[in-house]
Amino acid sequence: MDARNTHKDSPAIIGAHPGTATGNRALMIEEQLIFEQGEPQRTGVDLPEPPKVTDRLGGLARKTDLGLPGLSEPQVIRHFTRLSQKNYSIDTGLFPLGSCTMKHNPRLNEKLARLPGFGDIHPLQPVSTVQGALELIDTLAHWLRTLTGMPAVAMTPAAGAHGEFCGLLTIRAAHEAKGDARKRVLVPESAHGTNPATAAACGYEVESIPATPRGRVDLAALKAKLGPDVAAIMVTNPNTCGLFEDEVIEIAKAAHDHGSYFYCDGANFNAIVGKVRPADLGVDVMHINLHKTFSTPHGGGGPGAGPVVLTAALAPYAPTPWVVHGANGFELIETPEGPAQASVGRLKAFNGQMGMFVRALAYMLSHGGDGLRQVAEDAVLNANYLLARLRDVMSPAFGDGPCMHEALFDDKFLEGTGVTTLDFAKALIDEGFHPTTIYFPLVVHGAMLMEPTETESKESLDQFIQALRSLAEKAKAGEAAFFQAAPRLTPRRRLDETAAARKPILRWRPPAPAQAAE
């Protein structure tokens, strides 16, 4: 027999693929919730008998059943292995999510973070027993200071947004120390959502600065809004359009002239690391996402780390704990006292994100000063290569100048095709690529923001370009239905987000007993 074309007779097996009795699709296997597989008596651990004692629980012993499912280890391994296979990841393909810097995560760093000397030390051990850990933090701080040209760095923030919060707290503390209670923070329209959210969390009114047709901060408009009650401006540079704020020095000067601080969102530091020191741009304070520029894994949403570099003027307000050089080695200042007396206080329970610090320092040592510079250059080169090769079939958002580490397109090229940015993104999924960031930044209509990072090869960029070009042509050829039906080849097709939000189901609940059901 000739199997070659028999599949033509059974179209049904795609999508819902009723073609299989199990609903499985060969290697893509349907997987229930653990709650639907559990048996109360079963467990995936073996524990010794506890010593016989009379309990000291003071009458608070738990009476109700926990209701957790019981699974054996083989079931747990299979469950999470199968779930993982329903994810796209850097390890599986190009992940050009703009503003997210999805670069390769070296495995060496995972190995080193697990050394018992780092992974198995307690935050409240005597400081004398964790000198190596404090030295590591101090060394990482040195790299960050050198790369940014800033004199100080606060190490404890757990992520970028946490770093923004840290930064604005120091700014507010600095103003108040001068008895100068300012009320407003200026934020460009194109800013990431965490910027206004953070300003508000620090009790500031947020005012937005318009963008120029060139996708930069409108300096004139900024100057117009500046005034004695502006505490700070929050500017992302390179900005979320993937462009360098070429007037950044004037922007900084304008802010300083009005006694405002320049908070720089450093999420896009990857574009300039080793090439440009934010200190030379007039930045007063900036967070760095170690989980972006310095490759600590995103882990499906976290954890991250967001150290904040500071000018000497803001340094005294840095959050506790501080790592300082003392008479007998490194010391940890844990409360606002001594040199830290002006500190804004504690941002989280313990020291910084040590696990991320080890990874980030390993990344830095591996690249060295020379390699980090190359990182920025290759990241910018890759983005500009995409921009250049897609210019004619897609629509660059801003003119024909170069971009930095990410290329921004709008949806003009889809005009009249009936294909939306979302449809276009979903079609890309079937082609084996993660979509770009879509509908961000807000200043661009139907935005598609693509950040390849330096760890993509030319071969992989060429494949991506080829796929985008063929899709763009397909869209223009009027195949809207094809796009609207995408993705077809994924573990799940488009999901109904409206239904999810209308009647939220946020947890599993035991099925109602049969008779109760009607």
Place this chain on the structure above:
Amino acid sequence: MDARNTHKDSPAIIGAHPGTATGNRALMIEEQLIFEQGEPQRTGVDLPEPPKVTDRLGGLARKTDLGLPGLSEPQVIRHFTRLSQKNYSIDTGLFPLGSCTMKHNPRLNEKLARLPGFGDIHPLQPVSTVQGALELIDTLAHWLRTLTGMPAVAMTPAAGAHGEFCGLLTIRAAHEAKGDARKRVLVPESAHGTNPATAAACGYEVESIPATPRGRVDLAALKAKLGPDVAAIMVTNPNTCGLFEDEVIEIAKAAHDHGSYFYCDGANFNAIVGKVRPADLGVDVMHINLHKTFSTPHGGGGPGAGPVVLTAALAPYAPTPWVVHGANGFELIETPEGPAQASVGRLKAFNGQMGMFVRALAYMLSHGGDGLRQVAEDAVLNANYLLARLRDVMSPAFGDGPCMHEALFDDKFLEGTGVTTLDFAKALIDEGFHPTTIYFPLVVHGAMLMEPTETESKESLDQFIQALRSLAEKAKAGEAAFFQAAPRLTPRRRLDETAAARKPILRWRPPAPAQAAE
């Protein structure tokens, strides 16, 4: 728009799925050979400059280019991650491959095998610096002796076939020591291919013993073939039909009466571990596949380990090196001398498969004497559950008695359907299951041998049963074409094995320069 059924309009995207420009299928991504991605200048490692010296290569410095592809680490991670996603494995689903004991591989064992004290010690370090390693081998040997009831064990064989070789060598040595040069080895028809191959490798003529209609060794026929020139019988028990040789004691006696040794193939030890000691069955020598019964991972084909348990009569011939208790701790006898003077010699370069030993011992300690017994019981229970639930729609190869750890079916139930055992297996793949062992053992027509192992849950067996039942009905319903076209949903569909063997392409070669091509 309604995406729900639009896929109906585009049947083409299954199979060859021309529906995508890249040929990728969302998460299932096509991957080229590393040789097609490499750049000579590129490398995925960074090495320091070597000290300046004048070379001592005696004029043999390599002049020709190595021709290996150069890839960066990100490319290598992605390449092998993508390749891995084209594999089925225990971690992803039920792997009922009869005779292979595809049970769960605990991760603890992987972790322990990597302890520097085991993974980073050299086979030729002074014995004084590897006492813990020798103690581990000695402890594992103790477990194996206790579980089999045999007084001695040879630890060096690297796999089952290597163990068979070891066993037959000791048998031949023992005969020759008595000046008794025997020529023949008797092997049942149902035996695994390694049995006759090994006997031949030891210079023996192989004669096969027929099976009874009950799927056991024909005792009468065996006795008829036994004689003064029969060196040994090689019997697998439980046998490859998944049945226990209920006359095994008579079989052993018959062999011994003729001065022949009873070599037992212990590949199926999982069915009886902790329940039955081979010593009590009259076995003289038996190999144990640590990569089956004791869960060391199969790794896509290896490595394994095949220790061989021996009677006192055969023990003196065990291969070197030997681990023995000495005056100051454990000692290693590396050459045939002293107690080992009769040894058949060395089977491989160094000690046994240490990495497998650590895993196997961790497995044993985790289960304990009680757990190992439970392993055998659950393995047998799972197999019999499959047999019972499939009896009516498929055709059990041998009557209605119970089986041991695996259930054997023939293809009678497919008679007249136009569906072969192979077709049936391929259809199972689309359903998300690895096929059973097929066309083995040879004594059964169109054999399907299914071994679930004890680490499958009832839920997963029920799913498997449901899939098999629905396929059996489909076959009987005359849907031969459906089976012949299977699998449809795999990274590749049926592969042309004839073409592969007719004109073998066993390695990548650089593409011929354009002009050369015609």
Place this chain on the structure above:
Amino acid sequence: MRYLPLTSDDRRAMLGAIGVKSIEDLFVDVPTSARQAKPLDLPPHAGELEVERELAALAAKNLAAGQAKASFVGAGAYRHHVPAAVDHLIQRGEFLTAYTPYQPEISQGTLQMLFEFQSQVALVTGMEVANASMYDGATSAAEAVLMARRTVKREKVVISAAVHPHYRETIETFARYSDGEIAVNAPDPTQDENLEALIDDQTACLVVQNPDVFGRLRDLTPLARACQAKGALLIAVVTEVVSLGAITPPGEMGADIVVAEGQSIGNGLNFGGPYVGLFATREKYIRQMPGRLAGQTVDADGKRGFVLTLSTREQHIRREKATSNICTNAGLCALAFTIHMSLLGSEGLRQLARLNHAKAVQLAEKLAVVPGAKVLNQSFFNEFTLRLPKPAAPVVEKLAADGILAGVPASRLYPGVNALANDLLIAVTETATEAQMDALVAALKGAV
């Protein structure tokens, strides 16, 4: 360089395709004054072997808890045995190197896992709903206070003196620039704290910890009633989530919000981070919750699937009106929590909690022989306060020098509170052997 795929040929070809001469032409928008002509003053790139040597040398300067003779350090971070399967699974590239699941069709792995995580958190805390994680327990607590203020539209916050001081400080930092007093009693591990008195009709919420920082257990029901009477919310903090396998969960005692540190399940000590903050509350408050939420829905083929939902609460949609500024959370630590919890199940978590408690009781009894030392707790789970006849800090230092990590001196958490100077917080988990307990007892006898 091993992480950079571009070859010099590639770079040349790409610059050509772009139509520029050199890489510098792509940095034209950077003011020349700010461009670094040459590499900064940092060491050059290094190979794996060299980097490993350098960092391993730093690691070797620390005393790992597992390499110490014994370790009883707790106070908000606990050393438990994490099954090998957990670390194996969280390192799968598809989990480790994925981003926030913004494209649900190719993120069902992360999304279903988060849904399972939320369900587990709700079950163990005894609450109705939980979010997809916060940075850690302390930031969860701070966000809970802000949420309470939003929800009841009041400012005053009452914090129990036995809430972990680092948590209180974090709350104070987060609340720093919103007005409204924060009331706190003086800490006293020998007295039951009177909190009811501090709750008035200006009060947004009461924050209590159970077990508290001194290890004591408290029935929260009366406090819940008191809060209800005044229209305030009860926020319960749990720093040792293993305790929920043995203790009545805050949800059953009437808490409105339960925040916890999830590190104990699936995560190592890591010198304090990354950890995973748990955040659970009642269904009626979900639209006030901070952080991401995974929810169930169906796909175009009608099959069950999962998505991030109710994002109108979040910064990327709501911007300055968001319920929180959090974006990146603790995803991978939540995964580790979920895997470990899946291995435990009800039975395993119950057994683990029983084992922890029994060992703690065992050590508490053994300590009776230390002259002048006294366990202050009536009740406790796996941690208690030992009052020594002399200041605890130097004793801890002395024992550390001998390789024994005795615990946390209360003075480290309450610097300057003289009444607590002699108090030592001692935590006991399943990882402590009886031999290690005896070593501690002997060492303390020698030191006091």
Place this chain on the structure above:
Amino acid sequence: MRYLPLTSDDRRAMLGAIGVKSIEDLFVDVPTSARQAKPLDLPPHAGELEVERELAALAAKNLAAGQAKASFVGAGAYRHHVPAAVDHLIQRGEFLTAYTPYQPEISQGTLQMLFEFQSQVALVTGMEVANASMYDGATSAAEAVLMARRTVKREKVVISAAVHPHYRETIETFARYSDGEIAVNAPDPTQDENLEALIDDQTACLVVQNPDVFGRLRDLTPLARACQAKGALLIAVVTEVVSLGAITPPGEMGADIVVAEGQSIGNGLNFGGPYVGLFATREKYIRQMPGRLAGQTVDADGKRGFVLTLSTREQHIRREKATSNICTNAGLCALAFTIHMSLLGSEGLRQLARLNHAKAVQLAEKLAVVPGAKVLNQSFFNEFTLRLPKPAAPVVEKLAADGILAGVPASRLYPGVNALANDLLIAVTETATEAQMDALVAALKGAV
């Protein structure tokens, strides 16, 4: 028990479905006399923590090479730095827990990898084809001898005295029960061995090692010519495959079969196993090759794919007529080899080999200061023979007591050969620092 999913309810229900009362009813075919009524005399099941403690205690009794002050032990197994990516990838469940790729449609990952492995092995050895691996280098060598005998239909085997003795012994064991002499000279690291003289027209093959066990390099071309003249095959053994990055490969010097130990690339020392045997030969001999072969083909849609091929050579088809009895091989070690080799590439392997050689030369020069000691080698790659003024074994023991692993005394490989009693084989890889070299030199000065 954590690995066993069946609950007692499951077991009861399943026995019911089968229609038997108890599990014993399923063991009826086992003679009652042979059934164990109760568990054997072995310890009961234990948790992860307990098992880990027990085995970690055993591991701690060994001196790991990486924890020694210095290690220069080689002689067939070499300690190289294996990039972290290798161990990460081989632990992916889809590779780790897959079986031999008998179902190619769902085994393309393993099959393509094996095809890449075979291609890499052919390239580095300079041969036309390679198989999918053998147990280790020694069994590869033994199988090569058997293959040579089959191919040229002669029995006599000539083995160089400088072939690793363990390899020679393994060959002798494999050849034990097939007649035909095995000719070997007396070992002498100070003389060039005359092998041509032993090759006659009864000879099936000549087995030589390069670099040889004493570390010496030899141009095999004259030997190849001599073999050809007599119609014998030349089998070249390589125990340190990193050498092929710097040395002319046997294939280019006329070898008919090249066998090698692949451990150096991607695999740890593991006290001797598992390792990976490489086996390469000429196209015309493929049907005589032992072991599995992955081959390229197309699928039903005409797409390139890979399968196991030429299995008519193998035991599962050919049974007693098979070219070898091997079944399970060294799959996962081959994967580790392939991943590491992919990371290296031509450039990396060349650099790695240069680094190894340069460091070895450096140490050889430093050793000049050891009184009475002399490096015997004219030429070497990363290992050489140092002749000491006194027996080497006790010296090695003494240094080991001080935490220095000095190398392998020749007497351990050639027991009873007095001429070699003072000889010490010293291997130097990229993992050896100059400080460690100096430590060895100093220690040797003190010991002789």
